Amino acid sequence: MSLPFIIIAFVTLFAAAAAMSLRNLVHCALAFVVAFAGLAALYLQLDAQFVGFAQILVYVGAIAILIVFAILLTRSGDTPNEAVLAPGWIYGIAVSAVVFTMLGWAVLNSSALPKQTPPAPATTVKNIGDLLMTKYVLPLEIIGLLLTAAMIGAVIIALKEPSKTDYSGRKT
Amino acid sequence: MTPLQGCLLVSALLFAIGFAGAVTRRHAILALVGIELMLNAANLNFIAFWRYGAHPEALTGVMFVIFSIAIAAAEAAVGLALIIAIYRHKKTSNLDEVKELKG
Amino acid sequence: MSDKIQQVFETFKHLSLVEKIDQLFVMLKQLVLACVPEALQPLVSGLLSVVLVLSVFPGVFAIITVIERKGLGRIQNRYGPNRVGIPFTNIRLCGFGQFIPDGIKSLTKEDIVPYAADKVVHFLAPIVMLIPVLLAYAVLPFGRNMTVADFDAGLLFFFAVGGAVEVSVFMAGWSSRNKYSLLGAMRAIAQMVSYEIPLILSAVTVVMIVGSLKLTDIVAHQSDYTFGIAHWYVFTPWGFVGFILFFIASLAESNRCPFDLPEAESEIIAGYFTEYSGFKFALFFLGEYLGMFAIIGLGVTLFLGGWTSPVSFLTWIPSYVWFLAKMIAIVFVFIWIRGTLPRLRMDQLMNFAWKFMLPLALINIVVAGIWHFMCHDWQRWLVCGAIIFGAYLVLGRGLMRNQKLSKRIYRYAE
Numbered sequence: 001m002s003l004p005f006i007i008i009a010f011v012t013l014f015a016a017a018a019a020m021s022l023r024n025l026v027h028c029a030l031a032f033v034v035a036f037a038g039l040a041a042l043y044l045q046l047d048a049q050f051v052g053f054a055q056i057l058v059y060v061g062a063i064a065i066l067i068v069f070a071i072l073l074t075r076s077g078d079t080p081n082e083a084v085l086a087p088g089w090i091y092g093i094a095v096s097a098v099v100f101t102m103l104g105w106a107v108l109n110s111s112a113l114p115k116q117t118p119p120a121p122a123t124t125v126k127n128i129g130d131l132l133m134t135k136y137v138l139p140l141e142i143i144g145l146l147l148t149a150a151m152i153g154a155v156i157i158a159l160k161e162p163s164k165t166d167y168s169g170r171k172t
Numbered sequence: 173m174t175p176l177q178g179c180l181l182v183s184a185l186l187f188a189i190g191f192a193g194a195v196t197r198r199h200a201i202l203a204l205v206g207i208e209l210m211l212n213a214a215n216l217n218f219i220a221f222w223r224y225g226a227h228p229e230a231l232t233g234v235m236f237v238i239f240s241i242a243i244a245a246a247e248a249a250v251g252l253a254l255i256i257a258i259y260r261h262k263k264t265s266n267l268d269e270v271k272e273l274k275g
Numbered sequence: 276m277s278d279k280i281q282q283v284f285e286t287f288k289h290l291s292l293v294e295k296i297d298q299l300f301v302m303l304k305q306l307v308l309a310c311v312p313e314a315l316q317p318l319v320s321g322l323l324s325v326v327l328v329l330s331v332f333p334g335v336f337a338i339i340t341v342i343e344r345k346g347l348g349r350i351q352n353r354y355g356p357n358r359v360g361i362p363f364t365n366i367r368l369c370g371f372g373q374f375i376p377d378g379i380k381s382l383t384k385e386d387i388v389p390y391a392a393d394k395v396v397h398f399l400a401p402i403v404m405l406i407p408v409l410l411a412y413a414v415l416p417f418g419r420n421m422t423v424a425d426f427d428a429g430l431l432f433f434f435a436v437g438g439a440v441e442v443s444v445f446m447a448g449w450s451s452r453n454k455y456s457l458l459g460a461m462r463a464i465a466q467m468v469s470y471e472i473p474l475i476l477s478a479v480t481v482v483m484i485v486g487s488l489k490l491t492d493i494v495a496h497q498s499d500y501t502f503g504i505a506h507w508y509v510f511t512p513w514g515f516v517g518f519i520l521f522f523i524a525s526l527a528e529s530n531r532c533p534f535d536l537p538e539a540e541s542e543i544i545a546g547y548f549t550e551y552s553g554f555k556f557a558l559f560f561l562g563e564y565l566g567m568f569a570i571i572g573l574g575v576t577l578f579l580g581g582w583t584s585p586v587s588f589l590t591w592i593p594s595y596v597w598f599l600a601k602m603i604a605i606v607f608v609f610i611w612i613r614g615t616l617p618r619l620r621m622d623q624l625m626n627f628a629w630k631f632m633l634p635l636a637l638i639n640i641v642v643a644g645i646w647h648f649m650c651h652d653w654q655r656w657l658v659c660g661a662i663i664f665g666a667y668l669v670l671g672r673g674l675m676r677n678q679k680l681s682k683r684i685y686r687y688a689e
Contacts, residue, residue: 001178009182016186016209020193025201026449030396032205033442039212046179046223051215051237053431058241061438061471063208063248065464068445070201070252072461074259077449085196086268092195100188107180108173114225117175121228125428125488128231128238136235143242150246154253160260 005045012038024079025071033064047120050128179220187213200255200265204248211244279309297593300327301420324423328412335599336564337374343610345370350614381557389451389550396450401551401558404443407436408562411569416491418582418595429490430482433573434475437528440566441467447559448547459546462621463530463537469628470527470534476636477520480513480643481577490573494581503587507580512659513643516667518578520636522605525574527628529567532613536621567609568602575601631670638666 015034022028036059043052071077086092107113132140173181187210194206215237222233259265283305287295295302304323311319341356348355356370366372388397414429416422426432441464448460482488485496499506508514527534538546548559575581579601582594619627642659649655 001173001175005175005178009178013182013185013189016189019205019209020189020197020202025199026393027396028202028205030442030446032208035209036212037439039216042179042182042216043219046219048219048223048234048237049426050428050431051219051234051241053428053435054238054241055215056435057431057438058245059208059212061435061441062468063245065441065445065468066248066252067201067205068449069461069464070255072449072457073256074201074265076199076201076265084198086198089196093192095195096188096192099191100184103184103187104181107177107184113174113176113180115174117224118226118228121223121231123229123231123234125431126486128234131231131235132238136239139235139239143239147242147246150250154249157250158253158256 005042008038008041008045012042023084025076026068029064029068029071032067033060036060036064047123050123050125174224176220176224179224180217183213183216183220186210186216198266198268200258200267200270201252203267204251204255207251208244208248211240215240280306283309293591293593297419297595299593300418300595321423328423329409332412332565332568333561335568335603336561337378338371339564339568339603339606340377341371341373342607343613344373346607346610347614350611378557381560382554384553386553386555387550389453391452392550393450393452396446397550398555400443400447400450401555401562403446404440404562405558405565407439407443408566408569410436411566412572414490415569415572415576416494416581417598418593421582421595422491425489425491428488430478430488430493430573430577433490433569434471434478437566437570438471440562443562444547447551451547451550453550456547456549459537459549463547466527466530466534466537466621466624466628469625470524470632473520473628473632473636474524474528476633476640477517477524478573478577480517480640481508483640483643484508484647490576490581494576494583497580498583500587505580505583505585505587507578507583507585509578509580511646512656512663513639513646514578516635516639516642516663518574520632520639521574521578522608523632525567525570526609526612527624528570529563531567531609533616533619534624536618536624539618568606571602571605571609572598574605626674631674634670635666638662 012035015031015038019028019031019035022031036055040052040055040060043055190206190209190213192206193209194203197203197206218233218237218240222228222231225233255265258270262270264270283302286305287298287302290298304320307323308316308320345355345357356373359370359372359376360366360368361372362375388394411433413424414422414426414432416425422429444460444463444467448456448458448463451457481493485493487493497505497507504510509518526532530538532539538548548556551559575598582598584590584592584597642662645662646655646659649658
């Protein structure tokens, strides 16, 4: 576990914790961007170049912008005055601590994990492209359909309904 | 602690943080953000197992993560559109106040 | 150590003089690396490349700001800056020293941060803009064997860091707590996101034909010569359309006229730059221009053959000189367009992106596929050209459909 890995992991976890605990939503969104960038750096550390760059392109360049737009369109850009935590938040934190303990114990004490580190795989984008076109072509087409459906659905859901005026002249 | 275990611990902690945030915060968008963090933690798991497991030349982990990122993008778009539509209707994005089926 | 230097000279000895000048920077870098202990070599190698990029491109930025002001001035029938030479000396440079006082001015101006602004985000926004833009230079091939980091997925890296600029635009606009800043930032992000799609789709055609995302491979595929003319992709029908689409989309990505509604002075004061003064504004300005150079550099690499020369009898000119010359030629066209065309309104801008450029980019991809699979003679030029021309006519008529062009009516106050 090299030093760059530890530093990037710390930055990512700190940013994720900040994203979930800050009061101001826009600060949460910006901490989220840092967490995504940290994750992309972790992918690059693990020799998954294509996935790391795709993570930045999709998450930082698109999903983070979407979240920011949604925050502004729902007028949540100011620091809220009321409580930000749901009632019963302590149970949520307790359950997540239990989840992490279980997962951590399983990771540290499992005998199914491989002990040796294999050499870095020589993946090229060409291999990914070949696989996408031969073995994984059906998921690729389905993803295309899914993205089209999601796009059209998102536009329709968020579309402003044409305003109707009722009998007293008020607009609904 | 092998590098694989280090990566898996990081991803488990990220998952726990995302879960805690999704469950404890009141704002709808932050619940979605928590879900995205959990998805990302699972992606990190896949890449770690791909890199340190058997047969990394089969690229299975990388393929799974590519599709997972695409699906997460689609789900984030639809989820945020839903939140905007609910806000327009109920004028609030507080999950505790959007608890009635009426309207 | 001196025998390592001897080794470096040995590897370069067999090149002719023209090739030696071409590989001058590569040779210098190898020489410096030979004098450095083994453990530090990757670090020093990276540092040298970074120093080269950081010294050349801000220098080009400084000269281009002056040329832009003079060029815009001449287009608008006035002189631009024409007096400033080198300060404190008697050297007259006809205005080309203007960037020195400009730089000093921006460094010494008072840095005003609004009282209600979000201090941390306000401070970080120029930095978050500059870092991805500088990262984008890492994958551009400036000359033969002169890429800072030759990734296997280099083109994807470039577009990924281009997407990171939008976050900084939002940070700048939101942290100023200014309605106009926020509005300008939202418009800028909407414009950048809309034009990113035709940009990437027009680059996809090149990737399809080359079969690789590596930028050095893309340049290598364009370095053959037929009858003395190079095989640049801009000389093919799909490449020409792709280049035009890439050009227009890069105008929009850099927020240049005619797409500068988010930051135009007569529209929205300065958009998301409004509350920035002094050095932070200079950083934004630098980031914007460096981003423009980076995306022009990518356009040159993808469509105009990168560092190759257009005609086979001019290959003796060094490769980095060709790259810079092509880049500066396109910057001149950017400046020319800025001085000539009126600004597009926001809805016209978005209509243009989604209803004209996106369908044309998709049809261009199909045409590139047809080009690749048809037999390699003159018929494919005809077929591809006809499809593209037909698509352009249909889409253009579709855009113009809502404009009812009628006789102009004059209304006078009674």
